[in-house]
Amino acid sequence: MTAPEVVAHRGATSAAPEHTLAAYRQAAAVGADAVECDVRLTRDGVLVCVHDRQIRHTSNGRGIVSALHLAELEQYQFGSRKPRKVVHRWADDEILAVTDEPDVENGLVLTLDRLLEYITASPGTVRLAIETKHPTRHTGKVEEALVDCLRRYGLLGNGRPVEWAGKPAVRMMSFSQLAVRRMSALAPAIPTVQLIGKRLRPVRRELLNGSATAVGPGISVIRSDPQFVADAHAAGKEVHVWTVNRPADMDLVQRLGVDAAITDDPVELLRRLGRN
Ligand code: G3P
Ligand code: CA
Numbered sequence: 001m002t003a004p005e006v007v008a009h010r011g012a013t014s015a016a017p018e019h020t021l022a023a024y025r026q027a028a029a030v031g032a033d034a035v036e037c038d039v040r041l042t043r044d045g046v047l048v049c050v051h052d053r054q055i056r057h058t059s060n061g062r063g064i065v066s067a068l069h070l071a072e073l074e075q076y077q078f079g080s081r082k083p084r085k086v087v088h089r090w091a092d093d094e095i096l097a098v099t100d101e102p103d104v105e106n107g108l109v110l111t112l113d114r115l116l117e118y119i120t121a122s123p124g125t126v127r128l129a130i131e132t133k134h135p136t137r138h139t140g141k142v143e144e145a146l147v148d149c150l151r152r153y154g155l156l157g158n159g160r161p162v163e164w165a166g167k168p169a170v171r172m173m174s175f176s177q178l179a180v181r182r183m184s185a186l187a188p189a190i191p192t193v194q195l196i197g198k199r200l201r202p203v204r205r206e207l208l209n210g211s212a213t214a215v216g217p218g219i220s221v222i223r224s225d226p227q228f229v230a231d232a233h234a235a236g237k238e239v240h241v242w243t244v245n246r247p248a249d250m251d252l253v254q255r256l257g258v259d260a261a262i263t264d265d266p267v268e269l270l271r272r273l274g275r276n
Pocket of ligand 2: 037
């Protein structure tokens with residue numbers, strides 16, 4: 001049984017604020033296999049790495065991402081959500097220094113372009129799982145923008161995904177089945193993950209027969225229905241579980257042989273997998 005890929009949720013969010021380049025650099029530095037980021041479309045059609053619909057919890061600004069232009073978002077300082085509490089306690093010398101490079105870690109909202117630029121600067125260092133947020137509000141524009149972005153960085157693949165260390169460099173994830181279908185149609189080489197909330201909705205069979213290459217259940221689904229992992233594998237789907245933070249859950253996903261575990265605590269998960 002292979003060990004799960006370790007995916008740092010919104011970057012190493014226990015060491016640095018979510019969706020900042022600092023959090024992504026930190027995740028790569030501790031040896032995470034991949035990083036997860038949420039993307040939303042600005043009013044002028046730019047994908048930015050922001051989880052919430054509103055910006056008040058992660059910046060000093062106010063407003064809704066989709067109602068603001070990138071230039072308006074850039075007037076605010078991002079990175080204000082406090083790092084998450086996890087099992088691993090960071091020593092001061094484990095946390096990377098913030099660089100002085102202009103436009104890198106100075107609080108500007110992180111665009112997907114900037115994150116891809118960072119990731120492709122050292123191909124293979126860390127892979128990327130991109131979650132599109134509320135794509136149905138934009139009728140296909142999010143997937144189109146995502147495809148354009150991936151093309152700019154040579155990550156669209158040609159019949160097959162671009163691979164780093166034997167795994168796809170990028171994958172797309174969404175709770176929306178429509179968004180997953182649209183992405184598969186626009187960019188068939190990009191693997192897709194059909195995310196599933198707290199309960200198995202819609203029904204199990206429909207999920208396992210869907211177009212996504214993987215299913216992404218929340219950890220509570222796996223706790224209550226561990227057989228789902230074997231069933232998904234039998235249906236030819238990978239299983240990418242979120243958000244795996246408790247030690248018991250880390251052990252459970254390892255025991256069940258899931259393919260990827262998305263976590264706020266990549267250091268602890270790597271330790272439990274015997275990788276650091
Ligand atoms: O990876 C899926 C997970 O990130 C979904 O939850 O709310 O953190 O985006 P959320
Ligand atoms: Ca997410």
